[in-house]
Amino acid sequence: MLITCENVCFGYDDKRILENVSFTVNEGERIGLIGGNGEGKTTLLKLLTRDLLPDEGRILTKSNLKIGYLEQNGGFDSDKTVFEEMRSVFSRVFSAIGELRSLEHEMAKTPFGSREYAAIAARYERLNKLIAAEDGYNAEVKIRTVLGGMGFEKMHDQVINTMSGGEKTRLKLCRLLLEQPEILFLDEPTNHLDVSTLFWLEEYLQDYRGAVFTVSHDRYFLDKTVKKIFELENNRLTTFRGNYSKYKILKAEKYEYELKEYERQQEEIASLKEYIDKNIVRATTAKSAQSRVKKLENMTMLERPLPPPKPPVFSFTFGERSEELSLSVNGLTLEAGGKRLFTDAAFEVRRGEKFAVVGENGTGKSTLIRELLKKTHPAVKWGRFVKIGYYDQENANLDGEDTVLGALWFKHTALSQTQARNLLARAKLSEEDVDKKVKSLSGGERAKLSLVLLQAENANFLILDEPTNHLDLAARESLEAALRAFEGTLLFVSHDRYFIQNLADHVLEIENGRVTAFKGSYDEFNTRKKAQAARAEEAAAAAKKTAQTPSYRSKADRAEDARKKARLKEVEISISRTEEEIAALNGEIARPEVAADYKLLTEKCARLDELHALCDGLYKEYETLL
Template sequence: MLIALQDITFEFGARTIVEDASWHIVPGDRVGLIGLNGTGKSTLLRIINGEYSVSKGSVNKIRNLSIGFFNQDLLSFETDDSILSVGMTAFAEALELEKDIERITKELEHNQTEALLHEFSDKLHAFEALDGYNMRHRTAQVLEGLGFSTADLERPYNEFSGGWRMRVLLAKLILQQPDVLMLDEPTNHLDLPSIEWLEKYLQGYAGAVIIVSHDRYFLDRMVNKIVELYQQQLHHYTGNYEDYEQEKELRREMQQRAYENQQEYIRQQERFIERFKAKATKAAQAQSAMKRLEKLDRVEQVDGGPSRIRINFNVDKVPGKILCTLQDVSKKFGDITVLEHTGAEIDRGDKIALIGANGKGKSTLLRIIAGTEPMEGNRIPGHNVVTSFYAQHQLEALHMDYEILEELKSAGSGRTELELRSLLGCFLFTGDDVFKKIRILSGGEKARVALAKTIISQANFLLLDEPTNHLDMNSVQMLIDALGKYEGSYVLVSHDRYFVSQTANKIWEIVNGEIKEFKGTYAEWEEWKKRQAAAAQPPKPAKGEKGKNKGGNNAGSQDSAPATASAPAKGAPINKEAQKEQQKLQRQFQQLEDTLARLNEKKAALEATLGNPDLYGDKDKFRQTEADYQQVLQEHARTNQQYEELFEKLINNE
């Protein structure tokens, strides 16, 4: 056992966060800590980290336990050092040894004493034991996994925005490899490729991991336990988030049945007491029944859980069939090309998710669709289109002197104050919170107000840039429900895979400056990507069995070439035309095999070049190599498809 929380109680002023709660953390745990916003999840992590002391109970840890805590407070860190240097501070002991080795090396130039040589040897041995020779490579590997380019590694930490700084600090924590790694909303700062990299990394992590996250997909793939902080208690579940939902529903049903049975028993006993308490012959029994009821451990009624208020979008006008057309659009920021001679069309009823890595131009494309971003090419708006755009940069459009409720009233939706307060409750503004001034709100709170304003607009076309940031799971589900009933169209940018899977009927991706459209859901897109990746793999080479039908007809497999037509039955007439056709197909098949082999060699050579860090120092050479690589991939996919089609023809002709 690494950590044991035993019957702990902790109060924040007059508010109780946990009461008589217990939790044991053991090696190999992958725990998802969940609960509504404001229940105290981050506070509980700080208790584990030793920042807060409990008023009752005990927090016990094994000796020399190391804890890594990833949280928003880390942003107070400032330095002009490179991000590679910041990441390498995870190897503090090895870095100190490296300095000692450099010092001793200089001393040995003038003074080669036996004691100094022994010290030098000991330091080298310790440095090697700490894997000091690989610390630079390991740091670069983790930083690049989290989305940084090789060229970024030497840039000063202070040049990066808050989200990118958090990635650097996450890399540092990962490299420290603490016994317990606590991650408070790590996916808020990551794009999809980085989230997928983190998932793969954490799956092999040796220590225990505790994750606070509103990303259901991330929890489903990462955790083997769920701890729910609810009504000052810790409720423990085995399995991932999906298992938790099923188990919780089962527990609620059992509790409700137990409650109903107990209530029926109480009613029977009360009727007995009421009837016989005044009767001398039954008074003793009635008295005993009263004592039993007093000592009864009452089962609580199942609460309704977090409120799920239904929110409906009102669409004022029905737009034309086409909402927006982009033609031959190009967009550059200095030397960086985001979009290049690309186009797209958004039709009525489209619910598009724009996904991909950060820096690919997703938010830029949203602004181009909205008509607020200058670009080359044509943007043709549709008829009767009323657009509402939600994005982080829109927050400054809020009226800073308005109260929250007043801000929503100013949107002119015609909704009653009760309806507006109900909506604000979904966005975690309850009671007197609705009378707070916009100016005193945090960035996350302003974002929630702006999203609420978007929902009550009467627009028939929504542009939503990361709408689920700063929302808890209940609010995300409320937004999913609302978008499911929305009669208009929308384009959204989100890294929340569950949200995308529940809301999109088309997927857009920006690849090499082009908008690539997939008509289907996120799950279908993922499956298609897997098939594409599998198709790009080279076919298994024949093992010297060409022309032989070794071990029976194996035509259904690509492990051996299908040019093994069965000999005609004895005495059967030979169809010379069919035989010629079969021979022609076999020659074509052989040519395709040779082409695939050449393409595989070219692909491997380009991958080796792209894996060389020196390439990224020459911008033009990198772009040319990347373009050549993409061309080879396309040619390989096309040739592989021809190969499979020809394979089927050969089998059918046999």
């Protein structure tokens, strides 16, 4: 057991957030915490990490539990470079390795049998055990693996204080992965990750030794990384075994079962009461009626199960249809900040098609959308009767000083106040919300308001830039359903792979300065990408082989090539044997009987110096031969 919650209650002011929450987190578990916006997910994480204390109940943790916590925007400041900061995770190990080398020289010079000698030998043994326990000799390999997987492969020398907020959050996650706490709390870890990094993180977490407790709205991520779902709803926590897809099935079954049990009990209660009313006053049946009274009194009354909260409802309609070829792009080249994003982009979008724009962060997805919206570039041609509706991920079309009702009503004056209020209510913006100023809304509420404004446009071509940001799972699924039913044309940017798979029938990829259109679903696109990568690998291997084997070589060239290959093999074998001997010698030197024999120890330390020098020379020769 790592953590146990017992009947935990918590609230802010007079509002109860959590009510009698109880659960246990065990070693190595993979848990996903889900719930609507404002249900208390982040609050629960802060209780578990001791940033908050419960109003009632208690939280028990394993003694000296090592916790790692990634907040939603939880980066850190440092004047170190990326690689220096990650190396500091293993500072104790690197320090131990350096001290070990010094001790080897000291032991060779210290008089055998002296107290100083015995202290050095004991210290040497302890350091060796520490390095072995923490797999210290592979520390730099681990650092490079994690930094590469998280997108920092070319940023090792960048100073952290010069990075963006999203990059700092990703870097904090890198550090946590390297620290390997016993339990890792992740609050929306996928927010700042592109698709390739998401795939890498999912695979890495599958092999992670500790427990992982994740808050996420990314359904693909939950399906890949968790085996238990904790759902917060109506202030209470319910546990479901399985990933997100399994949870959806189990939740529906649970509600149906509890509803049937409640209705069955209500029927039984009605039957008992009817019998009692008819027979309680009759002498011949009074006894049996009394037994039913007792049965009714002893019955544990079931509460009618609360139906799942109704999600927001969106609906996108339009009046006039556009012509068949809605958008044509031919020869579009874009730059941003002095950097060429892509060259000669060419693609067509036809009426009713749904295009997902994908690519790594910084490839130009949002820049492409902004250029299309300008309608000024000669390479961009819009079809006749196209009416564009645009969703901006920053909600820049909202004025913070407007009220919620005003933001909609003033832009769409043809709507009656009743119509405007109905649209807002369907998006789950309540009667209380409509008089709030926009600046006081949460991220999720602002997103819903922007989607309501988009609905009111009645556009036949929707362009959406990260529309699922800030939306909870229920709102995302409702938006998906509305966009699937939309008969117009759709072009959208999203990192939500579930959302892309459920909507897109075309994928527009920006990669390596090129824009490529693919007809088919997102899964089909990924399958094709994997096949292309495999073919490219094979072609690169073949090209390398061809380059290494020229079509014409003289007899002397062939002889020299054969000599190099033979020597390269010899050097590889020598390096392997030398490293094995070094490892074995380190183990022998740490043994008490060796440490007690001054002459033997001096010989082994001298031999260790020779081997390190030999190994350095072999590596230099190896690089030359390559």
